[in-house]
Amino acid sequence: MINGAVSLPLDLAQLSFTASGEALVRRTVLPSGVRILSESVPGSRSSTIGYWVAVGSRDELPETYGSTHFLEHLLFKGTPTRTALDIAVAFDSVGGEHNAMTAKEYTCYYAKVQDRDLDMAIDVLADMFTSSVIDSQEFETERGVILEELAMADDDPSDVASERFFEAVLGDHPLGRPIGGSPATIGAVSREAVWKHYRANYRAQDLVITVAGAVDHDQLVSRVVTALERADWDLSAEAAPVPRRTSAHELIERGSPLVVVKRPIEQANILLGVAGLAAADERRATLSVMNAIFGGGMSSRLFQEIREKRGLAYSVYSFAPSYSDAGLYGIYAGCSPAKAPQVAELMVTEFERLAEDGVTSDEMGRAIGQLSGASALALEDSDTRMSRLGRSELTLGEFVDLDESLRRLSLVTAGAVQQLAAELAARPMSVAAVGTLDDEALSGVRALQFTAST
Known part of the structure; x- marks a missing residue:
């Protein structure tokens, strides 16, 4: 083993x-x-x-x-x-x-x-x-x-x-x-x-x-x-495998603070977020726990605050894609155009609250339990295992099995979650929205210093 x-x-x-x-x-x-x-x-x-x-x-x-x-x-x-x-x-x-x-x-x-x-x-x-x-x-x-x-x-x-x-x-x-x-x-x-x-x-x-x-x-x-x-490939001809991409985190210069695409549709689709973590960042387990608490399920803060308590959206969640040298952290909500400013403001407020106040021990327990169970269930499928092998070889250069993944999750602390949330919340934010929205509909959201919209 x-x-x-x-x-x-x-x-x-x-x-x-x-x-x-x-x-x-x-x-x-x-x-x-x-x-x-x-x-x-x-x-x-x-x-x-x-x-x-x-x-x-x-x-x-x-x-x-x-x-x-x-x-x-x-x-x-x-x-x-x-x-x-x-x-x-x-x-x-x-x-x-x-x-x-x-x-x-x-x-x-x-x-x-x-x-x-x-x-x-x-x-x-x-x-x-x-x-x-x-x-x-x-x-x-x-x-x-x-x-x-x-x-x-x-x-x-x-x-x-x-x-x-x-x-x-x-x-x-x-x-x-x-x-x-x-x-x-x-x-x-x-x-x-x-x-x-x-x-x-x-x-x-x-x-x-x-x-x-x-x-x-x-x-x-x-x-x-x-x-x-x-296929006439000469497999006897010696060649080294192509090198993996660099894992050094690259600084990202924000492209735009606000992008609004006008569409005559019933809902406004809002995405808000910042540059995130690269795939090999040692804090990926911490980010997974943070994401689960913030917007990763029906018990998450975003879901409870925006959907369950206020009824402002049907779909609301957060996500954290990562790549070899960069990543992003995003928050999504779909709501009526009239509610878009309020929903966007709540997204920012909850993000700042996570950074300032941290998380509770109950939230930590639920998040680690959720991630542990989801990881185990995903490996019941050979598709997931095949993809894990590919990503391990191409991107990470290491294989992490379920036991090691669970060990890394168990080491995440509430303090580490708050520290990472504070780091991400301090980065320049961007918003992208599609729907029946005025150009200035989202420009008043706190923590966003908008200079232009398209």
């Missing part, structure tokens, strides 16, 4: 350990730089597999904004040996699930199948990853599909508010850009630019494969090698 986090050095060819729940975790780094990680879970009858690259929207050049997400779509459109229909049929015919996700710092192609179908999933995903033809006609067809996807997101006021919020808090930092690009950038990007992006970032030294559930590691490695060699 492991005791504490397990480091994942890039120059270590083999690693094996037993994590909480008697799950066997193994890791192989091939001479070519391909990294293969598995977590064998006793009693599991399904497997979830992911093919990862540490390339996301933050890595794009100005002339290729949106190309990472564009490429994600295109890898499902066919290879020299499989059509798009062949790929879909391979998974549908066994009741499997397959999809992909583009994030700000990585892209993952994944599938969940019965244990007996894992070999098929390895082969099909390997073929997609290594051998997409990115046909010119399919490229133009998919351009239309992505433009429709962006239009659908633009019709969702909560999506619009979220995108504007990231831009307001993170400013010109690459993490502030929309993952999918914009209609203008998608309309302008060329096949050649996307092809260049593909060839530059989908190499052996970029590839991380993670599998969780019913899996034999030695068989997995053998099958992966066979599938990649079938």
